Amino acid sequence: MIAEPKTVTSAALDKLPLFATDLQIAIAVVGKQNASRWKREVLPVLEPRGFPRWDPLHEGRPVPLVKQFYALYFGITHGFTLANPGGQEKVWLGKRLERKLDDEERRRAAGEDVMELDPGTDNPKKLRAIAEYRAKKAAEFCSQR
Template identity: 65%
Template structure:
């Protein structure tokens, strides 16, 4: 038997059915007061990053895949990280010193 991959643990997500609507998922993640905002503003951005789609047969999203998405999004599966998710990595490259001689300017 293969071990279950690490997921995000959240009691509210654990109480959801196997397939849940966007509002149910939003309420479990950010609470009922902000669930509609999460559905309208945050969910489209998450979908571009690989958030699980709506299953056409059940007309809802699979909750186990939602948990796995957030585990990967926050780096739970990769180990501990201090970086914010979705950040831009910038590499510092020093300016090149010119090799000018006194006579070649």
């Protein structure tokens, strides 16, 4: 009989049941010596990044999704995401547009009658990001006065 390897392999995850406890997953991922640290420190960091949630009905986490998570985490698979990292999507506006919006809000805070800049897009996410940026800048310039 061949001794089980000391390093973590996909074979360690393959030996788990369909739903495994956090301890079972931790042992399969980082080994027995580091399992408690992984559960305590690493698991809370991974959950917001899309690590599969605990299923109370099956009293465990779905192992196939754990495998998918790590495949994505290591960049093995491309083209899909399990969850939005950090929980919020950031829409890029660009420095030029931000400077124009800054100037517009600064002039408006100074009391000038300024026409609102045409955003040049119909994308609802970008329009929402522009509105949020305008509101943030308006609040900054009003607080400075």
